Amino acid sequence: MKRFLIVMLILVAIIGLGVWYLVGEGYVSWEKKEIREFRLPDKQAKNILNISAKYDIPWYYLAAWEEEKYDYTQTTSQELEKIAKAWRSILGEQEATEKNLREVMIQEQSQAKVEKVFQIADAYQWQAEPLTQKYAFPFAPDVRKKVSYSNSWGDPRSFGGKRQHEGIDLFAPMETPLVAVTKGKVVKKGWNTLGGWTVTIQDEEHPQFFYYYAHLHHYPEGLEQGDIVTKGQVIGYVGDSGYGPEGTTGKFAPHLHFGMYVRSGYIALQREAVNPYVFLRMWDPDPKK
Ligand SMILES: [Zn+2]
Secondary structure (H helix, E strand, C coil): CHHHHHHHHHHHHHHHHHHHHHHHCCCCCCCCCCCCCCCCCHHHHHHHHHHHHHHCCCHHHHHHHHHHHHCCCCCCHHHHHHHHHHHHHHHCCCCCCHHHHHHHHCCCCCHHHHHHHHHHHHHHHHHHHHHCCCCCCCCCHHHHHHCEECCCCCCEECCCCCEECCCEEEECCCCCEEECCCCEEEEEEEEECCCEEEEEEEECCCCCEEEEEEEEEECCCCCCCCCEECCCCEEEEEECECCCCCCCECCCCCEEEEEEEEECCCCCCCEEEECCHHHHHHHCCCCCC
């Protein structure tokens, strides 16, 4: 009995140390992330991404600085570039980490403003990492010219009760193939009343993100729940399914409803919809349209 207790104690100690290590290293986190309304205009997003690449400063610090100061009410590309250049010259060869940037910013701004900038940046890093152009537009370049969309996020919808549009509609001819925006896992595939035939993919590199494709005509042969799909892989075909019991079609023009959902933590079950418009504009191979 005594030996049993000693073994148990040792086991508990080992497991405790293991969990303590994983939390300390950031592999496990109970932290809840703030999901902010993401209002960065697509034109400004492009400028910010360019300046970010030029001065090797993560875009979310630049966006957060601009949001805190101007709330995107004016175009500030030149001023933002000046700021980025100044930060870079102070940083020298150092990486633009939060710690290093904090030391730079605190020299010119109040503590409260600096805290606000990092609070915004932290939320944006969590909920908008795919803004970088390493992702694919949901339609391959060779069919891009058949696709049209606008910022229909938040538009009123009435089917299934009064609600707001939680995604972007991309109009394209029936059965146009659509592709995965990044590598990920098919976590859900099937019919739902609103979306018709749908696929939900969880981002592999940033598992807090889920991409939702709805109103499909059909799926490619062999696509199953649990599959890992690669960026640019065909995962369905544009249709007009949905707004009723399984098999309902023809209630609206064929289009892809594209939704993006973010979890508020790695172990959180709750997902919040974010506006995919600015992301689509950044991934779009033909952004003039
Ligand atoms: Zn829609």
